[in-house]
Amino acid sequence: MLGAVGYSDRAGGPVVRDGHPSLTLSMRDDGGPAFTEVWRTTADVTSGRHKGLAYAHDGEYLFCCGRIEETADYVTSTEAAYLAAFELIELLGYPNVVRVWNMVNEINDVDDGGHNVYTQFCRGRAAAFEQRQMSERLIPAATCVGSHGGGVAFYFIACRSARVTNIENPRQTPAYRYPPRYGIKSPSFARATYLSSGSPVRSDYLFVSGTASILGCETVYKGDIERQCATTLDNISVLIGPGNLAKYGIGADLTLQDLDSVKVYVKRDADIPLVRRMCSGAFSGDAEVAYLNVDICRDDLLVEIEGMVTPERLTASGGA
CATH class of the missing domain: 3.30.1330.40 (RutC-like)
Incomplete structure (x- = not known):
């Protein structure tokens, strides 16, 4: 261990x-x-x-x-x-x-x-x-x-x-380029990271950062949990989609169904049943998904989702 x-x-x-x-x-x-x-x-x-x-x-x-x-x-x-x-x-x-x-x-x-x-x-x-x-x-x-x-x-x-490739999302401003209204110092993270272990035995992973209802650098659909959750899932879909990964030399053909070890952070406890229903329809029935009632880094964000793609999924998608 x-x-x-x-x-x-x-x-x-x-x-x-x-x-x-x-x-x-x-x-x-x-x-x-x-x-x-x-x-x-x-x-x-x-x-x-x-x-x-x-x-x-x-x-x-x-x-x-x-x-x-x-x-x-x-x-x-x-x-x-x-x-x-x-x-x-x-x-x-x-x-x-x-x-x-x-x-x-x-x-x-x-x-x-x-x-x-x-x-x-x-x-x-x-x-x-x-x-x-x-x-x-x-x-x-x-x-x-x-x-x-x-x-x-x-x-x-x-x-x-191992080779590490950090990935950004075309729908979102890189966090390190956020304007000053989001803090004296911008957040420091990439939207995802691809880990390639190389030969002789490849064991690649794709790690998806905590992702929320942000387009550009703005929170969208304030107060609306359903639309925030849908936007968050859309953001992840674009982030790990083949079109975006190809820009980084990664040949995987991934969807939300390939994510595992998913954590869903929900600000308001009453919103968890709705978020659970939406995520159950988006992620594979075999995926491990945990729901946690905690605050999010912006007060107007209601949900944040992270996950990873394992070597098995990447191999099946052609990415490893």
């Missing part, structure tokens, strides 16, 4: 337990069933701790998780946590960050200066990227949504030699 992330009604970790890092996220306060996301490898694993982070690696992949405790200054603390992560990446030799998840308690709460927690987080993250001179186009797929406690919890996957 390379790492485990529990989606539960409490926050815990990061810890190293039974030889692998473990993080528990406070994401369920609706009585829904807890679940654990497990990342596995066929190779031997070495685990450890570094400046509050817990990690494991197998020679090709690194899994790392951390937590930023609740504070009035998320800018400084986020910068420090991300710099520690970059330091670990450099020390262990896993230069290609593939996918990042950030779960932020009270994400839309506003401080005395008029900035919400998400804005503070983005400023701290951007400061770490600037210190490491990390190009915007090297920043991979990511999710940043609310949680029900525990400050900011985050985890990521990096690789040593």
Whole structure:
């Protein structure tokens, strides 16, 4: 086991337990069933701790998780946590960050200066990227949504030699080019990331970032959950569709039916039944889909959806 992330009604970790890092996220306060996301490898694993982070690696992949405790200054603390992560990446030799998840308690709460927690987080993250001179186009797929406690919890996957291709959506402005009204520092993520492990045995993945009802850089259909959910699904369809992937040299013929490990984040609990019906019609009946009642990074967004395409699906589609 390379790492485990529990989606539960409490926050815990990061810890190293039974030889692998473990993080528990406070994401369920609706009585829904807890679940654990497990990342596995066929190779031997070495685990450890570094400046509050817990990690494991197998020679090709690194899994790392951390937590930023609740504070009035998320800018400084986020910068420090991300710099520690970059330091670990450099020390262990896993230069290609593939996918990042950030779960932020009270994400839309506003401080005395008029900035919400998400804005503070983005400023701290951007400061770490600037210190490491990390190009915007090297920043991979990511999710940043609310949680029900525990400050900011985050985890990521990096690789040593596999090829990483970051993908944008023609329907949406790249997040790193958002205008200043969306924050002093723009969000830092790509809309999707394609991981190609190369030969002798290819094992490719496509990671889809948390995606919402945004066209260009604007939230659309404010207050209308049905149209926001439909727009979100349309955005993902275009993002992973053959026309867009071909621009990046990826020959996969994908649809929403190819997505798995889907997480659907819904702001209002009362909207979950409708969102569930819409997603059940869009995704494969074989796909694992989890619904989580948490806040979204913009107060006017009601739903956000992420997922991934596994090697099996990519092989069937001609992409691996």
